[in-house]
Amino acid sequence: MARFTFKLPDIGEGISEAEIVTWHVKVGDRIEEDQQIADMMTDKATVEMESPVSGIVIELAGEVGDQVSIGAALVVIETEGDFSASEAPALEPVTDEVKVAPLSADQVEVAEQYEAENPGVEAPSPSPLRGEGRGEGPSATGGAPSVPAQPLSPPLSPEGERERVVLASPAVRARAADLGIDLAQVKTEGDRVRHADLDAFLRYSNGQGYHAPHASHARADEAIKVIGMRRRIAENMAASKRAIPHFTYVEEIDVTALEAMRADLNGARGSRPKLTMLPLLIAAICKTVPAFPMINARYDDEAGIVTRHGAVHLGMATQTDAGLTVPVIRDAQDRNVWQLAAEILRLAEAARANKLKPDEMGGGTLTVTSLGPLGGIATTPVINRPEVAIIGPNKIVERPVFVGDEIVRAKLMNLSISCDHRVVDGWDAASFVQALKRYLETPVLLFAD
Incomplete structure (x- = not known):
């Protein structure tokens, strides 16, 4: 038998460490070559780690939420192969101690149910894990029986019938x-x-x-470890607010004509994806940006360099079960509204399925964030550093407005923009939004050369 140390490989340019977000194995598991063992998160993506060998897991590098440096030991596997001494693990010293696995949520529930239905009888203990040192299992150590995975059978009632569980x-x-x-x-x-x-x-x-x-009952406190994407969001947002002097400008836009044109386009879309407001807004942004290059920029504050980009690589803030992520639409200025709609749909689905590629999550030059129907009256979005601006459309509402001496029904939407005041002046931001407003209120201009 030999011990193979699987070290965390280089999983991206400039990446020095990665966070453990999921373990797919535990100490004592027998695994096969190419079996998934862990998910590691970097600043850019979540990467699946697969075992290069078959064997028994005898050591793990840490717990979910821990950071592991590139080149450090991630998993130690006992194999039947022969590996050199240079691959000795860089983890804790090997011991013969047998550790007991913590109860899972399902096991806790089953145990509580068992004890409630059998007063005075303690629920069975979980099986001890295979030792981190020599790998003895429960049968070798005389450990207690494990809590069964299926619900325990209910006790018999006095009438001999099983009671409802x-x-x-x-x-x-x-x-x-x-x-x-x-x-x-x-x-x-x-x-x-x-x-x-x-x-x-x-x-x-x-x-x-x-x-x-007679009064509302307080619910039990819940301590949740901040890990994975939620940790990345927390770190990035804190860095953005700490380093960037934000200011926000809000303007009201009449989108009555834009919504009418959108309905007409959807009526003739055929097999193409349905248009929402977002691809039309992005098309208008791409039309407006060339006259305001300070908006479509990235600021390297350490080097003291602002790069004004010619192409619009537009970040699209997307809510997922794991948290907010920002996939990037590459070269948005070269796509028509139907192509933008298709790319928005593709990236959103990939984000929610956690299947975004690293190059689809970085390198944005400007970001749009929308809460859709929850958009509220106005927002003050936080800039996606090192970008210098972020645009936030709010929900569309119908209101009466004056047109000359007449009162007409109009569809109105507030548009917010937050900018980095080190790079963008208030006059520039206001001028950009006014130019953008012209395209949104006169949407035929979106299709003019």
């Missing part, structure tokens, strides 16, 4: 206990009782079986 999270059980609700009386469409089921029970119950609360 009610599945619910600890938070739901705690709330039901506070309200005096018997969970067995609560109807649910799924396999477990949820907060919505408790709400429905409270609305439609005849008042029996629970006591009405």
Whole structure:
């Protein structure tokens, strides 16, 4: 037997370390060559790490959220091959200590259920992990039996029939206990009782079986480790606000004609993607930028250099389950509105599936961020450093407006822009938005040469 140390490879230009965001293996697991072992996040992308050998995992570099330097040991694997002594692990010294794995959320729930239904009887303990040193398993150490993955069988009632097992999270059980609700009386469409089921029970119950609360009950505190994309967002936003003197300018824009043209274009789109406001806004930005090159720029404050870019590589802030990410539409100025719509759809889907490539997440020169129908009256977006400006359209509302002596219905949208005051003056930002407004209020100009 031999020990193979898998060191974190160079996964990107200029990357010195990466963060562990997911472990797909644990100590004691047998893995095969090319099996996925971890997901590592850099400033640019999440990269999947695969094992180059088969064997048994005997050491891991750290926990989720830890940083690992390029070239440092990530995983130590016991194999049947023969590796040189130079590949000795750079981790903690090997010991014979047997460690017990922490309970997962599902195991905690099963254990709580078991103890509730069997008063005075402690739930079975989890199996100890294979030792970090010699790899003994539970059978070798006499460890306690593991908590079963499936729910435990319910106890027999006095009549000999099995009672109904009610599945619910600890938070739901705690709330039901506070309200005096018997969970067995609560109807649910799924396999477990949820907060919505408790709400429905409270609305439609005849008042029996629970006591009405006299005040709102505090929910248990929840400590969440800031890791992965959320950590990157926190670090980038803090650096942006700390280093950049922001100012925000807001203007109201009449998009009545633009919305009418969008409806006409969608009516004749055929198999092309449906147009939203965003591709039309991006097309207008690309038409406006050449006269205002200070907007489409990046500022290297350490070198003291502002680079005004000729091409518009437009960042598109996209909300995902993991947090906000900003895929980049390359050379947006060379795409028509249909091509922009298709690229927006493709990048958004890739972002939400965590399948963006590194070159699709960096190198932006200007960013647009939109909350869609949640856009509010005005926003003060934070600049995506080292860019110098970010544009935020807000929601469209219908209001009466004066046109001469007449009152007409109009669709209005506020547009916000935040700029780096070290590079962009207030006059420049206001002039840019006024020029952009002309394209949005007279949309036929978008298709003029």
